[in-house]
Amino acid sequence: xxxxxxxxxxxxxxxxxxxxxxxxxxxxxxxxxxxxxxxxxxxxxxxxxxxxxxxxxxxxxxxxxxxxxxxxxxxxxxxxxxxxxxxxxxxxxxxxxxxxxxxxxxxxxxxxxxxxxxxxx
Numbered sequence: 001x002x003x004x005x006x007x008x009x010x011x012x013x014x015x016x017x018x019x020x021x022x023x024x025x026x027x028x029x030x031x032x033x034x035x036x037x038x039x040x041x042x043x044x045x046x047x048x049x050x051x052x053x054x055x056x057x058x059x060x061x062x063x064x065x066x067x068x069x070x071x072x073x074x075x076x077x078x079x080x081x082x083x084x085x086x087x088x089x090x091x092x093x094x095x096x097x098x099x100x101x102x103x104x105x106x107x108x109x110x111x112x113x114x115x116x117x118x119x120x121x
Contacts, residue, residue, distance in 0.1 A: 009120040013066045020066030027063055028082075031056050035086045038095040050105040057083065057109025058116075065117065072117060076110045083107070 013020065057079060064075045083106035090096035 017067065020063055021068075024060070024063035024067040027056075027060060031060070032086070036089060036093065036096070050101065053083075053102050053105035054109040054112065057106045058113045059109075061110050061113030061117075065113070072114060076114060079110050080107060 060079050065072055083103050087098045087103055091098035
């Protein structure tokens with residue numbers, strides 16, 4: 001029998017890795033579309049925008065962790081690189097802007113998943 005602390009989570013991931021991969025790539029596609037589309041929120045530095053970044057990257061952390069094996073630190077670095085990529089592309093879009101605060105919110109989201117993960121694995 002698996003321990004309540006982590007065995008159940010690892011077993012769940014192993015049994016559903018293909019689904020995690022599909023969901024990860026779907027989520028990445030949706031987030032990319034939203035990141036590169038014209039911003040419908042005129043106040044892009046709002047608290048709601050930062051919460052959206054935190055939730056998106058917490059979710060991506062969960063999905064990439066289930067989709068791929070290996071060190072979560074490496075997977076977290078991949079997600080943070082993706083966050084930088086989004087901001088660099090937005091710098092060149094006339095209807096978007098580069099924001100270090102967004103990268104900070106992305107980092108907080110990755111960190112939240114990393115902390116929660118410690119109790120699940």
